Amino acid sequence: MNNSNGYILRYAAIMVIIAAALLSSAAMLLKPFQERNMAIEKMGGILDAAGINGISTKEMIKSFNNYVTEEVVINQDGKVVEEYKDGPKESGKAFSLGLKEQFYNKSQGKPYELPLYILSNEGKTIYIIPMLGTGLWGPIWGNIALKDDLNTVVGVYFDHKGETPGLGAEITTDKFKKQFVGKKIFDDKGNFTSIEVVKGGAKKLPKNMQIHGVDAISGGTITSKGVDAMLKNVLESYLPYFKELRKNK
């Protein structure tokens, strides 16, 4: 009696409606909490790249507002679209700008806008550039912090959606991130070199290039290549802005 087509159809329909109602109400109810967590995580990543870490989740919004002095949005020609100094930093345009959309516009040859954070830590100005790229299983992202010469790296921060633990996921470890400190993204002549993630180690590069290279992760080749491409691709998009900034100095 439980096997008539009518019963099966009714059963399936009711089951699906209950499951859908349950899931969508859970998603709606929990969304504000989740978004807050994500914003806090984003702030943590920005501060971490600048070498400021160990801030608890509760203090994060306050510290972020203390350290960040300015949020800038630039366009594809390196022109400043918006400078945001006053008001809570988490509601600035730069903070809510979706990188995915902007890089998609870039790949389509459309106009795009990019965010940039200017921090002040112990009297030093630090420029922070958010990055987005692809790893082996999904997106990878992070931030790179530059000194006010716009060349020397202060620090980096990486995160990922689902790289393999112990292999690709090692890009988030201090051991990998520390390698970037002090590296340079321009050579002596002022040409853009990015920072190369070298399989087999930065030692394999010629002597004068070693300042532009770090060691890749063994077993995480595709993720390492992803990091390499992400650095190149993102930093390249900021070159026009760097040029403008240097001209004005």
Added chain:
Amino acid sequence: MSAETKEREPLFSAKNMKLVTKPLNMDNPITVQVLGICSALAVTAKLKPAIVMSISVMVVLAASNVVVSLLRNGIPQRIRIIVQLVVIATMVILVDQVLKAFVYDISKQLSVFVGLIITNCILMGRLEAFAMGNKPWPAFLDGIGNALGYGLILVIIAFFRELLGSGTLFDFRVIPQSFYDLGYKNNGLMILPPMALITVGVIIWIQRNRNRDLIEK
């Protein structure tokens, strides 16, 4: 136990406790039933994800076992697998959403593994083989037991893989620097999936060597 449960079968009767203890050894989901091998290979490079995965599987398996057991008399035979899948998928998404809202750090650890729970054969296997034909309380215990048996093997594999592959346990360095200075090297093969499979094989070998009953004639 209160008086009302006395006349029925006690909650923790010997028969019920067997549901929890049997999967730990004689009826282990990984080494005897050979279910859930894929995730056992994927998440055991480090101890921490292995443990987080085991706990999540336990929550999802126990909860879906109870739900399916409650529904067991109404589920149409012909679409029972689909019903089971919907229950599992709903549970997994709910767990994921709650973790994301309240314990964000752990949810980040879980990221990939949440998807893996849905595809974990142990869940479908237990729902089909046990929850469809038993009352909610035994089904709950069966879920806990099987998740424990699964977690036990995961932790054993992750222990050896992290120790020999990375020289750490829970990300703390346990092999002293002096060993490395003397020329000791981490075995890079241990962090790759093939060695996880070999470790599972060794565990099965040891277990069958001790329990002769498990050897197929």
